[in-house]
Amino acid sequence: MRKDDYMLTVTFQEFLKLSTQLRPGYTASLGKAPAGGSEAILEFTPEVPALLRAVYDTVLGTGGAEEDPSLLEFIPGYRLIHIGEYGHEVKILSGILQEKGYTGGGTVLPLLTNYGSDYICYYRSEEGVERICDLLHDYGDLVVMYDSPEKFLETLCEFYKQEVYFLDEEGYLDCDLVKEGEVGTALNPEAEYWSE
Secondary structure, X not given: OOHHHHHHHHHHHHHHHHXXXXXOOHHHHOOEOOOOHHHHHHHOOOOXXXXXXXXXXXXXXXXXXXXXXHHOOOEOOEEEEOHHHHHHHHHHHHHHHHHOOOOOOXXXXXXXEOOOOOEEEXXXXXOOOEXXXXXXXXXXXEEEEEOOHHXXXXXXXXXXXXXXXXXXXXXOEEEOHHHHHHHXXXXXXXXXXXXX
């Protein structure tokens, strides 16, 4: 295992642990990935990014059948795409980028989605710079949310540690928007998402 893979996997496991402390059963609800589970993504890209390896070599994702509100979302408003639905989500994401005339180049792969076809995406520029971006289906612009895959997982862990995330009365994952903005900005100073 490469060093960057190892660090991302360790941080992803920390995220799962923190998620499960707030939402018992969350990690189990994602299913255990088979060895090399992320290789399914090779159908859509010549190389599986380290972040997607860390995620999909560990878990399968949230399937459409999950009904427990506290287990639906990876972050408030978004679920982790199930590896079995990955191809379907790649098609939808590619369609949105095409329809909106995206010309930014690089590699754009889906990671999280909601029921309105908005995405949190992995983006790698042609120069090899990796970012995590928000893509709202109505706008079609990639907006940098996290300065790197490492910062993405690190920030999500901080959201738990600083109690930015909590469960609302109905059991859904929710967040303190002001605090989320402060933590997001502090850890991702280059990301325009938090300064908007």
